[in-house]
Amino acid sequence: MCYFRTMSQAPKEWQELGSRLADARRTARLSQADVAAALRLDRTAITKIESGDRRVDSLELARLATVLGRPIDWFVTPPPPSIVSRRASRDTADDSQADVLLETVARDVALMIELNLLIPPRPPFRPGAPVETVETAEAAAGDLRRQLGLVPAPVWDLQRVVEQAGLYAFSIELETDSLDGSYVALDVGGAAVVNGETPTGRRRFTLAHELGHHILADKYSDEWILGVGGGERERLINAFAVHFLMPRDAVTSRWKALGGDRDPRPAAVVLGAEFGVSWTAACAQLRNLGLIDEVKRDQFEHDRPRKADYVEGGILLRDDLVPPAVPPMFGAAVVKAYRRHKLSAARAVEILRGTVSVDELPPEDVVPIDSMGSELDLG
Numbered sequence: 001m002c003y004f005r006t007m008s009q010a011p012k013e014w015q016e017l018g019s020r021l022a023d024a025r026r027t028a029r030l031s032q033a034d035v036a037a038a039l040r041l042d043r044t045a046i047t048k049i050e051s052g053d054r055r056v057d058s059l060e061l062a063r064l065a066t067v068l069g070r071p072i073d074w075f076v077t078p079p080p081p082s083i084v085s086r087r088a089s090r091d092t093a094d095d096s097q098a099d100v101l102l103e104t105v106a107r108d109v110a111l112m113i114e115l116n117l118l119i120p121p122r123p124p125f126r127p128g129a130p131v132e133t134v135e136t137a138e139a140a141a142g143d144l145r146r147q148l149g150l151v152p153a154p155v156w157d158l159q160r161v162v163e164q165a166g167l168y169a170f171s172i173e174l175e176t177d178s179l180d181g182s183y184v185a186l187d188v189g190g191a192a193v194v195n196g197e198t199p200t201g202r203r204r205f206t207l208a209h210e211l212g213h214h215i216l217a218d219k220y221s222d223e224w225i226l227g228v229g230g231g232e233r234e235r236l237i238n239a240f241a242v243h244f245l246m247p248r249d250a251v252t253s254r255w256k257a258l259g260g261d262r263d264p265r266p267a268a269v270v271l272g273a274e275f276g277v278s279w280t281a282a283c284a285q286l287r288n289l290g291l292i293d294e295v296k297r298d299q300f301e302h303d304r305p306r307k308a309d310y311v312e313g314g315i316l317l318r319d320d321l322v323p324p325a326v327p328p329m330f331g332a333a334v335v336k337a338y339r340r341h342k343l344s345a346a347r348a349v350e351i352l353r354g355t356v357s358v359d360e361l362p363p364e365d366v367v368p369i370d371s372m373g374s375e376l377d378l379g
Contacts, residue, residue: 015052020075022050024068027100038067071104071350079103080110082185086220098179098193101172106184106191108351109168109330113188115342117333120166120189124217131216134239141243144215152250154275158207158320162192163327167214169207171196171325172353183210183221190214196323201278203321208241215240246275246285255291264292266313269305273315279304324353331355339365 025035025046032046039046039060048054056064065072078084083103112118125147127140145155148164155161159169166189173196180202181194192210194203213221216237251271260267264286272282280301287297310317326334331352338348338361345358 014055016078017056017075018050018052021064021068024070024075024100025050027097028068030068035064035067039063070100071347074104074107077107080106080184080186082219086184089220098174098182101174102182102184102191102193105168105170105193106186108334109189109191110186112330112333112337113186115333115337117336118168118189118330121164122188124189125165125215126217127215131236131240134236137212137236137239138243138248140215141240142247144211145244145247152247152253154250155245156276156318156320158204158276159325160328162207162211162214163329165211165215166190167192167211168327168330169194169210169321170327170353171203171321171323173197173323181206181210181221183213183218185214185217185219194321196321196325199278200317200319200321201272201276201281204245204276205241205278205281207321208244209237211244212237212240242277242281242285242288245277246271246282248289251275251285251289252291255286260291264296265300265303266309268292268300269309270313270315272305273310273317276318276320324355326351326353326355335362339363341365 025032032050033043036043036046045054049056061072061075065075080103083106086099109118113120125144127136128143129136129139131137131140144165145152148161150161159171162169167183168189169192171194174193175197177195177197179195180198181192183190183192190213192207192214194206194210196203198206210221218233254271254274255261255267258267258270260271268282268286271286272279275282277285283292283297283300286292287294292300309315334343334348334351337343338345341364343351345361348361349356349358
């Protein structure tokens with residue numbers, strides 16, 4: 001089967017197609033001459049395509065997609081409106097492969113929802129009151145935990161948990177540790193990308209942060225790099241994230257059981273590992289909850305745990321969001337779409353982000369001959 005839509009289904013405005021080709025070329029850091037040479041065309045042909053003055057046929061579009069590293073469908077369907085807003089809020093020089101990845105996974109999620117194979121919760125989870133202070137951010141985190149049926153304890157398998165709230169999160173290595181993650185709202189549900197290149201605690205906090213954007217009904221998170229120029233909104237979402245991962249009652253109870261008042265640093269090491277957060281986040285939350293003072297926090301920040309601390313304490317370090325990882329229900333939807341002949345094997349593997357190979361896909365369902373003409377050709 002052929003995955004991409006036919007040219008008769010492409011947008012009427014060739015200028016839009018040309019604009020998206022130009023965006024893809026700039027993101028790939030290629031000149032018009034580079035693309036022209038790869039396609040064995042004159043540079044002026046690329047100029048005319050990008051301006052909408054020259055049409056492209058399906059074969060040329062397929063070759064352009066290969067050169068620019070995008071799926072063909074990316075060029076002929078408009079991006080989700082919230083992604084357009086996200087890009088409009090930033091300097092075009094900030095465009096990057098990370099933005100492309102976020103848009104791509106958002107399209108993949110939207111496709112599964114469109115096929116009715118992925119069904120986000122309705123109505124969406126929302127806090128009971130506006131989040132305008134750190135206290136209301138903590139309340140929102142507790143409210144969400146209750147709605148999700150989470151006990152006051154560490155929450156693991158975070159990707160599966162946030163999927164229950166309609167957030168479909170992908171852990172993918174971005175070949176840099178300077179970018180943490182980002183979020184975009186869809187018409188129903190939302191999509192997020194977490195940089196799998198970062199440590200476990202940082203990945204988990206990033207996803208909890210993007211969950212905050214999702215629950216608080218933000219259309220998009222404006223920055224990939226957390227904690228830089230985020231302002232008050234980002235501060236409140238960070239508060240939501242840390243209270244979601246380390247709820248007050250659970251942390252306080254465990255602190256007492258560990259004798260934290262007598263010997264705070266070993267207790268802090270255990271708590272950070274058990275709740276799956278970074279050492280910085282663990283120390284910050286202990287300070288937020290009044291379990292240590294500012295002096296102790298500063299001391300702990302400069303006395304980070306060593307491997308021997310975990311060995312001596314018999315502490316098991318767990319991993320979460322190990323890349324590549326796709327949302328569980330989303331992954332099941334993709335395999336189901338493949339089995340039902342909605343996606344080709346190659347496209348299914350592409351959407352599953354390398355978590356399976358073509359050889360590992362199950363057999364396709366047998367299609368009755370009298371129904372073959374009604375099958376949708378999306379794959």
